[in-house]
Amino acid sequence: MDRLRAHSGDARAVPLSPDRHVYVEDGSGGDPEPLRPSYVLAFGELCLVDHDGEWYMGSLHDDGSVGCWAAYGADLAEAIRNL
Template identity: 50%
Template sequence: MAGAQLPAGWTLEQIRDVSGDREAEVFSTDRAVTWLGRSGKDERLYPQIILRFHELCLVKPANGEDWYMGSLNEDGSVDCWSAYGSLYEALRGL
């Protein structure tokens, strides 16, 4: 899958264990991702990693350390609405 990679130091099994989602998967980064920024306007994120949990996704942008939670749209894009300082925290927030 183009652009699909695991976070450094994590296995897919660990991600599934922490999230509680046995079907969690690494997802292609070849898609539009937006974040409703502090300005109240959508900001484009350039994903380095996307993890999919059914209709929810966790996105790590290429230019940052935070993880963004969002929903997967029918067209394959992702709209994010919250941010977490660590992957573990984001996985527990699902």
């Protein structure tokens, strides 16, 4: 975690349990697609979610769910730079 916090520059970075409702919206107004995350990393209210080797960015909601809006590739360091 220290390395993650140092790389992101966010001392609040913490891992969250992946046992939560995580989804990605496709922007078309249709039903959100559920994701099955291996990892969920929180940076304040922003999250990075690993789903099938792809990192998605989203927001942590009050109910503990994470709504993602885009995939940022397989490279965690690159996804962190996009926070």
